[in-house]
Amino acid sequence: MTAQEPEYVLGTDDAELLRLGLQHRLWSAQAFACWERAGTKPGATVLDVGAGPGFAALDLAQLVTRSGRVIAVDESERFLHHLRERARALGISQVETMAQDVQSLSVPAASVDVAYARWVLCFTPRPEDVIARVANSLKPGGTFAVQDYVDWAALSLSPKSEAFLRVMPAVGRSWRDHGGDPQIGGRLPALLAAYGLRVESIRPLQRIARSTDPLWQWPTTFFANFIPRLVAQGLVSAEDWRDMEYDWNQRSQDENAFFWTPSMVEVIARRA
Numbered sequence: 001m002t003a004q005e006p007e008y009v010l011g012t013d014d015a016e017l018l019r020l021g022l023q024h025r026l027w028s029a030q031a032f033a034c035w036e037r038a039g040t041k042p043g044a045t046v047l048d049v050g051a052g053p054g055f056a057a058l059d060l061a062q063l064v065t066r067s068g069r070v071i072a073v074d075e076s077e078r079f080l081h082h083l084r085e086r087a088r089a090l091g092i093s094q095v096e097t098m099a100q101d102v103q104s105l106s107v108p109a110a111s112v113d114v115a116y117a118r119w120v121l122c123f124t125p126r127p128e129d130v131i132a133r134v135a136n137s138l139k140p141g142g143t144f145a146v147q148d149y150v151d152w153a154a155l156s157l158s159p160k161s162e163a164f165l166r167v168m169p170a171v172g173r174s175w176r177d178h179g180g181d182p183q184i185g186g187r188l189p190a191l192l193a194a195y196g197l198r199v200e201s202i203r204p205l206q207r208i209a210r211s212t213d214p215l216w217q218w219p220t221t222f223f224a225n226f227i228p229r230l231v232a233q234g235l236v237s238a239e240d241w242r243d244m245e246y247d248w249n250q251r252s253q254d255e256n257a258f259f260w261t262p263s264m265v266e267v268i269a270r271r272a
Helices: 014-026 028-037 055-064 077-090 127-137 162-177 184-194 214-232 238-252
Strands: 045-049 069-074 095-099 112-118 138-151 156-158 197-205 208-210 258-260 263-271
Touching (some): 014 055, 014 214, 028 112, 028 263, 055 069, 055 077, 055 095, 055 112, 077 095, 127 138, 127 184, 138 184, 138 197, 184 197, 184 263, 208 214
Parallel strands (some): 045 069, 045 112, 069 095
Antiparallel strands (some): 138 263, 156 258, 197 263, 208 258
């Protein structure tokens, strides 16, 4: 990351890159189902909005085949470099990258068949700008598929941990401090409709995981990467983080422990 590159609220370092790779694998079934519902097919042009290191973009490239095209947009040149290197290593030529803030997205009008954004709008101060630009990029009949949080704070842990309950509000507070909205999902249908997109489906995304399940690693890696940042920012005390880390490690050894994912929603809307 260059000194001039904007800093993603969750970071763009190696640890975050690895976490995002794991996250994509753990949620790939939900992503593929969404892409199918949105009409992703061979020959399509797909816009990956906030592509990050490109794990989704590489999968999408295989769905659209060499006759299609994936445009991966992200503001992190470091992440996009990773995507280009992986695409080159895999012999995938139908991916192109654009280093842009998605709020200032510049894609030719009526050039995209499917646009996709997962956990992107919750971090953007001006989601309306993103939606307006995506809507403009869609061909008539094109779709915009969004998967995002309805209520990040709905993440819960059982057995209960008082330290967990003390720390979790600081996560949402840090996103809001950066202009994000961890409850953006509740506003999505109205926002999409405001820019001429007709909402075709609204689906819940809710999962549960026991400590023995692979999905348990999703919050485990997130906490390890992100909570120390909140401690450094003064949003979480070092003592609370130590207590929460201890409790989480204890739950990780308890086969009866489980967590609920944050409340999420998938919305697919179509341009007339």
